[in-house]
Amino acid sequence: MNQPTKNNKNIEQINYDIRAWEVLIIMDDGSRIGPLGRNEAIRFAEEKGLDLLLVSAVSNPPVAKLVDFGKYKYEQKKKEKENKKNQHITENKEMRLRTGIGDHDLEFKAKxxxxxxxxxxxxxxxxKFRGREVARPEFGKETLDKFFSYIEDIAKVEKEPQLNGLFLDMYVGPKK
Known part of the structure; x- marks a missing residue:
């Protein structure tokens, strides 16, 4: 049975999966047919060659729409695919440095x-700090500031440098 559960609320209730005894029927064009008993509504939908889809279960009486379910699912997938195509997924990348890193290495990583x-x-x-370097985080801060100076024209700091164990982490993102 296609019953919505707590974990999966996207399952549609169609035809005999609808639990309400009475439903308000709406056509595709939006016209109301009126409240009918569930079995009578399903019979009406079958005569038209359509399916009864529960649209709103919380209203009184619940609202059901007459649709061609196969076509409805196809259009839903099409909309979902179109929405995914228009999304831009931002990835998180990481660059690791050390306190005693040379200028050339710093420039290369900045590139x-x-x-x-x-x-x-x-x-x-x-x-990353090694050994006793963690006792002097100001050296790490200087290195991060120097590194940021190479990319500050296209980057903005999203999260200030913060000490996490042996790492001094800073997040940067592109300027709009």
Whole structure:
């Protein structure tokens, strides 16, 4: 049976899956036929060669619509596909640094982060401390500031640098 559950509310109730004893019937064009008993409404739908689809179960009486269910499902999938096509999915990328990183390495990694930002992705810049380096997080902050100076023309800081264990993490995103 196609009964909606707590986990899956997207299952439609059609024909004999409808539990209400009486339903208000609406045609495709929006005209109302009136409240009928469930079995009578299903018989009416079958005479027309259509299915009875429950639209609103919370109203009194529940509202059902006469539709061609196969066509209805096809159009729903088509709309869903169109909506997915128009979405832009932002990925989270990560770049790892160290406190004693050289200038050339920093520039090279900044170039790669620049590519990520141009693609529209969000980037997590993680600076890893080793050993006693974690006692002096200001050196890590300086390195992150220097790194950000290479990309500040196309990036904005979404989350300020924050110490998480042995990592100093900062999130940057593309400027609009």
């Amino acid at each position: 790669k982060v620049r590519e990520f930002l141009i693609e529209g992705n969000r980037v997590k810049i993680s600076l």
